[in-house]
Amino acid sequence: MFSWDTWKEIFETIQKNKLRTFLSGFTVALGILIFVSLFGLGNGLINTFDKFFQEDATNVLYLFPGKTTIPYKGYKSARRIEFENSDLEDIKKNFPMFLEYVTPRITRNKVVKYKNESNSYNVTGVDWGHQFAEKTIIMKGRYLNVEDVANKTKYVVIGRLVEKDLFGNVNALGKFIDIGNSMFKVIGVFQDDGGDREERGIYLPYTTLQLIEKNTDKINQIVTAFKPELGYVGAIAYENSLRKFFKDKKFISPDDQNGFFIRNVADQLNQNQQFARVLQLIVAFVAFGTIIAGIIGISNIMVYVVKERTKELGIRKALGATPNNVIGTILLESVFITTISGFFGMVVGIAILSSLGEKLAEDYFILNPYINTGVAVFATVLLILFGAIAGYVPAQRAARIKPIVALRDQ
Amino acid sequence: MIEIKDLHKSYKMGSNSLHVLKGINFSVEEGELVAIMGSSGSGKSTLLNILGMLDVANSGEYNLDGVPIKNLNETKAAKYRNKFLGFVFQSFNLINYKSALENVALPLYYQRIPRKERLERALKYLEQVGLKEWATHLPSELSGGQKQRVAIARAMASEPKVLLADEPTGALDSVTSYEVMDLIQKINDQGNTILVVTHEDDIAHMCKRIVHLKDGVIVEDKKVKQVRASEYV
Known part of the structure; x- marks a missing residue:
């Protein structure tokens, strides 16, 4: 056959x-x-x-301040809520079982100069943990560390495109750039899969940024990561604990949805x-x-x-x-x-x-x-x-x- | 060569049954050229189909070259057909996408003869029917007479014991009919046994014996003096 x-x-x-x-x-x-x-x-x-x-870490929660909409404990409604440095300490103190790291995020738009080149960039004050939250990849030099934050050093880490804009083909590492009329030393250059916008950013220690701004202790945003092994259930538990803690601390009514907001990446991811x-x-x-x-x-x-x-x-x-x-x-x-x-x-x-x-x-x-x-x-x-x-x-x-x-x- | 005893065949048509063959007794010796005649409905084609193992009888005996033909399964019937019988049909039944040569070689394919030998033998038979030059042509490029000659070559290619021709001239004009009969007579002259079903008198008289069928029984069985078709060609 x-x-x-x-x-x-x-x-x-x-x-x-x-x-x-x-x-x-x-x-x-x-x-x-x-x-x-x-x-x-x-x-x-x-x-x-x-x-x-995958552009950003998936075990991260973002806390944004808002405005209250319900009067509570003698406070009127429409009160603006602000985060401050003590909130960071409270998170570290109260949630060690969840916490992997916590970092503030204070973003300003500033004119940045090097020699004859100048441009305006988003300058963000952060702690060391921010590198992991954003999945920032260091190309050369290093990221900010604990001591930079503690000592309020005038160090910056700049994006790949910032280096390209201001320095051309010259190596930016160790050079000084002018940000809002203060001189900062470039200690690292990074890249980011998030695209051009993120690679046109500059990071400096949040403490340094606060010092320049009349030694304030206010924070725009808090970014905190939970231990990945806790999974989705842990993420939701952490979110609920944080919400309860800050409503308590900031005197926000338990029923008020607008005092501050939490964006839970794990929840979205799920x-x-x-x-x-x-x-x-x-x-x-x-x-x-x-x-x-x-x-x-x-x-x-x-x-x-x-x-x-x-x-x-x-x-x-x-x-x-x-x-x-x-x-x-x-x-x-x-x-x-x-x-x-x-x-x-x-x-x-x-x-x-x-x-x-x-x-x-x-x-x-x-x-x-x-x-x-x-x-x-x-x-x-x-x-x-x-x-x-x-x-x-x-x-x-x-x-x-x-x-x-x-x-x-x- | 062929021996038939008390052969019966009926077809079921709904609730009625149509008795087509009502006890046929009949034998054919080697080398005979027999015409089976009868009007339409007389059972002549049914008889030929049973002889050709294309159909089975309801009762009766059938011996072909000493081999009893009964209780055949499909595979065995196919083998016997291939070995014992050659068919020539009224409508030629050539495979239209195969050349004349390939059509003639087809029975040899089912005998598992290697391709080269198969085609050589097929060409020899095409030459015998005078169509060697047409070997590579498709059936659609041949005339009716040529097609029937290819069909005869195909029937002869497997060197059968008996050649069965069902109205071989039915679709041909008289001149072409005589050409085909001439060919059949020549094959018979070589000693081959041939049965021809026809309803035309002149064709029947070109055989050596005429068997007349009417309403399912043989009414007449006589030897005749053969008229050579070559006289008319």
Whole structure:
């Protein structure tokens, strides 16, 4: 059944029935191509999600001050809440079981000069922990440390693009820059995956910034990270404890939603991961549907092929073809065509996906679409297998049909 | 060569059954050229189909070259057909996407004869029917007479014991019919046993024996003086 002569007979049949070959091959190739593309694009969408949330640390809570809306304990409403240095100390003191680090964030926009170059940048006063919260990557030099904050040193860490703007090709490390008419020494240059805006930033110790601003102890924002091993449940517990503590400390009514705000990245991440999972499910469902449609398509074609060949098969039987010869002829031909075209469709699909890369990232949020080769091969084999099964039923019927009946059919 | 005893065949048509062959007794010796005649509905094609193992009888005995033909499964029937019988049909039944040569070689494919030998033998038979130059042509490029000659070459290629021809001239004009009959007579001259189903008198008289069927029974079985088709060509 699998001799070279059998194959030669099949090649000839395929060659001389181009429309039939094209129809079944095209159906399978298209089915696999669409499956691979859809699945890959879905993965690309999920990639974008992941990347979006990997720019910053995911175990971080942001505390923003607000305005009260309910009078409480003798305080009127519409009171502006402010954070201050003692809040940082309280967090460290009261929540050691949750706390990984805490850092303030005081952002100012200032004109920065070096020699003849000048520009305005966001200058942010931070503690050492801020490096981890923002996933800042040090390219050269170092980040701010505990002693810089304690000693209120006039050191700054500048973004890659700040160095490029002000220094051109000169190494900024160790040079002094003028920020709001004070001189600061550049001790580090960083890069950030968050994009150009973040790489046009400057960090200095928050204590230094407070000293310049008339030795104030006010803070814009508090960023605090919990221990990652606590997970999502720990993050929610930490958020609730912090909310309760600060409502108490700042005399805000327990019912007031606006005294200050907490943005919990873990909570958002959890929601978005759920969204991504649903997305993945939809993509898988649609892709599965494509395969089903492909199977139905190839089944239809097989029924048509057998019908079209009924007379030919009758002639072959009259000339001495056994039922197994007939089934073998039909099945081998169909499996051969579907295998070749299936793998062709798969390879083209994978090639399209890998050629896309980041091209769709900007407009369609699809980043590096890909498909696991195992999944693609599995789908292809599935389609070939079902094509064969779909072909077997009419082939068997054709093999059983009496040649006299097949030949009478003009 | 062929021996038939008390052969019955009926077809079920809904609740009725149509009794087509009502006890046929009949034998054919090696080298005979027999015409089976009868009007339509007389059962002549049914008889030929049973002889060709394309159909099965309800009862009766059938021996072909000493081999009892009964209780055949599909695979065995296919093997016997391939080994014992060659078919020629009214509508030629060539495979339209295969060349004349490949059509002739097809029975040999099912005998598992290697391709090269197969094509050599097929070409030899095409030459015998005078179509060597047309070997690479598709059936659609041949005339009716040429198609039937290819079909005869195909039937002869497997060197069968018996050649069965069902209205071989039914789709041909009279000149072409005589050409085909001439070919059949020549094959018979070489010692091959041939059965021809026809309803045309002149074609029947080109055989050596005429069996007349009417309403499922043999009403006449006589030897005749053969008219050579070459006289008309």
